[in-house]
Amino acid sequence: MQKTPMTGKGLKRLEDELRRLKSEERPAIIRAIAEARSHGDLSENAEYHAARERQSFTEGRILELEEIVSTAEVIDPTSLSGDQVKFGATVTVVDEDTDKEATYQIVGVYEADIKQNLLSISSPLAKALIGKHEGDSISVPAPGGDRTYEILSVKFI
Structure with a gap:
């Protein structure tokens, strides 16, 4: 596994974004999907599709940040x-x-x-x-x- 050089400040910024996505964004998206589902027919539900798209983007970003953070080599x-x-x-x-x-x-x-x-x-x-x-x-x-x-x-x- 190749290490990624990074400053401590840069790593902290990425860790903060990862923490925010997991603790705030992910639960908000789950609530939005549940709300949209309660409106009925999912095939014509724009809110549901928008929330699922947002979920897909967020989960992708979480995976990307986890990979970056795990390979970070902090240089002071x-x-x-x-x-x-x-x-x-x-x-x-x-x-x-x-x-x-x-x-x-x-x-x-x-x-x-x-x-x-x-x-x-x-x-x-x-x-x-x-x-x-x-x-x-x-x-x-x-x-x-x-x-x-x-x-x-x-x-x-």
């Missing part, structure tokens, strides 16, 4: 150090064409959220950053042509 970024980019690093880069700076933390696939500057380890930018050091320049393939970034800092926080 604060226990790491150095100036080389690796999993958990918080990296500040500057786009060499636009001089725009950005800071990202490299995290596991299932906890990535670009809106929160959490960059998936499997993304092209993260793949280009891994193994590099402060001051290095990297080239990342992009739809509009390659982008070049300089690594300004690497921190483990």
Whole structure:
């Protein structure tokens, strides 16, 4: 079984979602199905079919989360150090064409959220950053042509 690297915060977020689905969502769906059944003919009962569809989606998500949580390997970024980019690093880069700076933390696939500057380890930018050091320049393939970034800092926080 292959382990999935993840930060403690990312694992907690997934465990919280799993707990909520099992303790709140699942019972609510069961109640909705029972209510819809009480209305009679199931073949033409839109509420029943909607509740069953919601149940199917929720059960699938529960199975997916259980698999992810069971294979999670928690890596604490604060226990790491150095100036080389690796999993958990918080990296500040500057786009060499636009001089725009950005800071990202490299995290596991299932906890990535670009809106929160959490960059998936499997993304092209993260793949280009891994193994590099402060001051290095990297080239990342992009739809509009390659982008070049300089690594300004690497921190483990």
